[in-house]
Amino acid sequence: MRAPQLTVVGLDAATFDVIDPLLEAGDLPHLGALVEGGAAGRLRSTTHPLTPLAWTTMVTGVNAGRHGIWDFSERVEGGYGLRLVNGSAVRAPALWSRVSAEGRRVGIVNVPFTWPAPELAGFAIAGMDAWEREDGLTTPPELVRELKQRFGRLLSDHSFPLDSAGRFDLDTVRAICAQRVEIVQWLVERYEPELLVAVFMAADHVHHLGWPDWEARGRESVVAEVYRILDAALGELLERVGGENVLVVSDHGGGSLEGVVNLNAWLAREGYLAYAERDDTRAELSHRVFEARRLLPPSLRRRVKQLVPGLRDRAYAYRRAPSVVDWQQTRAFAYGTFGSVVVNLRGRERDGIVDPADYDALCDELVRGLSDLRSPSGERIVAAVHRREDLFEGPELERIPDLVVEFRDYRWLGKGNLTERSSGLEDRIAPTAHPSAVYAGSHRHDGIVVLAGPAARAGARLSASILDVAPTVFYLLGEPIPSDLEGRLLAEALEPALLDERAPRYAEPEDVELAAPQAYDEAGEAELEERLRSLGYLE
Numbered sequence: 107m108r109a110p111q112l113t114v115v116g117l118d119a120a121t122f123d124v125i126d127p128l129l130e131a132g133d134l135p136h137l138g139a140l141v142e143g144g145a146a147g148r149l150r151s152t153t154h155p156l157t158p159l160a161w162t163t164m165v166t167g168v169n170a171g172r173h174g175i176w177d178f179s180e181r182v183e184g185g186y187g188l189r190l191v192n193g194s195a196v197r198a199p200a201l202w203s204r205v206s207a208e209g210r211r212v213g214i215v216n217v218p219f220t221w222p223a224p225e226l227a228g229f230a231i232a233g234m235d236a237w238e239r240e241d242g243l244t245t246p247p248e249l250v251r252e253l254k255q256r257f258g259r260l261l262s263d264h265s266f267p268l269d270s271a272g273r274f275d276l277d278t279v280r281a282i283c284a285q286r287v288e289i290v291q292w293l294v295e296r297y298e299p300e301l302l303v304a305v306f307m308a309a310d311h312v313h314h315l316g317w318p319d320w321e322a323r324g325r326e327s328v329v330a331e332v333y334r335i336l337d338a339a340l341g342e343l344l345e346r347v348g349g350e351n352v353l354v355v356s357d358h359g360g361g362s363l364e365g366v367v368n369l370n371a372w373l374a375r376e377g378y379l380a381y382a383e384r385d386d387t388r389a390e391l392s393h394r395v396f397e398a399r400r401l402l403p404p405s406l407r408r409r410v411k412q413l414v415p416g417l418r419d420r421a422y423a424y425r426r427a428p429s430v431v432d433w434q435q436t437r438a439f440a441y442g443t444f445g446s447v448v449v450n451l452r453g454r455e456r457d458g459i460v461d462p463a464d465y466d467a468l469c470d471e472l473v474r475g476l477s478d479l480r481s482p483s484g485e486r487i488v489a490a491v492h493r494r495e496d497l498f499e500g501p502e503l504e505r506i507p508d509l510v511v512e513f514r515d516y517r518w519l520g521k522g523n524l525t526e527r528s529s530g531l532e533d534r535i536a537p538t539a540h541p542s543a544v545y546a547g548s549h550r551h552d553g554i555v556v557l558a559g560p561a562a563r564a565g566a567r568l569s570a571s572i573l574d575v576a577p578t579v580f581y582l583l584g585e586p587i588p589s590d591l592e593g594r595l596l597a598e599a600l601e602p603a604l605l606d607e608r609a610p611r612y613a614e615p616e617d618v619e620l621a622a623p624q625a626y627d628e629a630g631e632a633e634l635e636e637r638l639r640s641l642g643y644l645e
């Protein structure tokens with residue numbers, strides 16, 4: 107078996123805030139060896155540092171104004187509903203598509219927002235936006251059958267590591283990691299990719315529920331144990347498949363969550379948003395019944411299903427067409443969970459009422475008001491409110507909300523609930539599958555980057571942008587760096603002798619055809635929606 111020229115291991119949400127103390131204690135020997143013998147440092151994520159946006163930015167090497175991915179859901183044109191986003195909505199080529207178009211073999215496993223699995227020379231298993239069904243799950247398409255025959259049920263790390271009683275279940279995390287390593291080894295032996303990218307999600311999930319435990323118990327916490335499991339998987343993977351050079355990255359960091367603001371409640375209080383007089387529509391009733399059925403034992407749930415056929419469809423139809431807001435009286439509204447505000451602009455939104463001539467003044471006013479949001483103890487909690495043009499540029503800019511509310515250190519989140527009227531500013535993230543679980547961890551801007559192997563400059567300490575990963579990957583593969591990438595080659599991570607011997611080359615980007623956007627079908631949408639809601643990423 108030939109080792110990949112470059113093996114990229116993605117550890118979603120991994121942060122040096124956890125890694126450093128564990129390295130010090132000798133708890134992460136494999137990552138420790140890579141850091142010790144290689145170049146390592148912080149990888150600054152996107153604003154918002156949110157998985158869909160962050161991973162897509164990393165693997166395309168361009169900003170969201172060009173790739174078009176903002177959040178887990180996006181607004182449906184010509185209305186106020188939301189639909190779930192998947193990899194086919196990405197409007198810029200991922201680095202593996204470009205590398206594959208050059209005739210190089212690649213393999214990607216579990217990278218978020220890669221469903222349907224992309225066409226490429228090599229193999230792909232789609233990530234957290236993939237449904238459970240076989241279609242779209244792998245490239246080549248028949249691979250999924252073979253994987254199931256060989257490895258049994260495919261385990262995925264797309265839910266919280268909790269058992270049915272709500273206790274942490276780390277054996278499942280171990281089993282998922284072990285199976286993934288087995289599968290990747292088999293795939294690498296079979297396809298011999300020159301570029302391998304494999305992602306593990308467990309650190310992200312354990313942060314969200316276990317961060318207070320990390321703060322209280324450090325090395326003894328579930329968070330530390332998950333990092334040790336990931337470190338063991340990393341060691342096992344590198345031992346089995348290797349990699350001439352190895353890059354370990356995360357899409358963002360993690361940290362505590364202090365509170366959640368319901369931005370629509372604030373907008374209503376300040377007179378920007380009006381709730382509808384009557385929101386007791388049949389659809390909302392279905393939605394409520396559908397929600398309430400989660401509290402029932404499985405047998406009764408089945409009974410409800412028999413009694414009210416089509417309940418699920420009606421409940422989701424309600425979600426897609428929220429009726430809780432009086433759009434004709436609303437100048438601005440929020441959606442998502444990280445802080446996204448949209449102006450109800452005339453000519454752009456279905457029932458837009460804001461005159462385009464007033465757009466700038468309204469945005470300025472909202473920026474001032476939102477910047478002054480405070481915690482119940484009176485502390486200011488917003489670092490900045492950005493106009494989208496200040497952060498992004500490109501043909502997909504319209505898919506980004508007008509205002510981006512950046513909370514201080516992301517210790518707070520700004521929820522935009524459009525399906526339920528809420529009077530209080532204070533809110534919470536409620537992972538639906540585990541109502542008793544406390545969602546107390548969130549993301550941070552600083553992820554990690556570690557480069558090890560002969561190309562790495564040992565001991566180099568890095569401060570990189572998430573946009574710098576793609577150009578660096580092209581260089582490590584010996585390919586010219588496409589000139590339309592927005593980041594820079596991380597030259598300080600590289601052995602100076604290598605740079606002398608092989609100066610970076612740049613080339614005009616080749617045309618890479620993008621796959622057509624593909625929506626989930628009704629059942630797929632429902633399945634993905636449940637998954638994301640159970641992770642707290644969707645209202």
Ligand SMILES: [Zn+2]
Nearest residue numbers: 118119157357
């Ligand atoms: Zn993430």
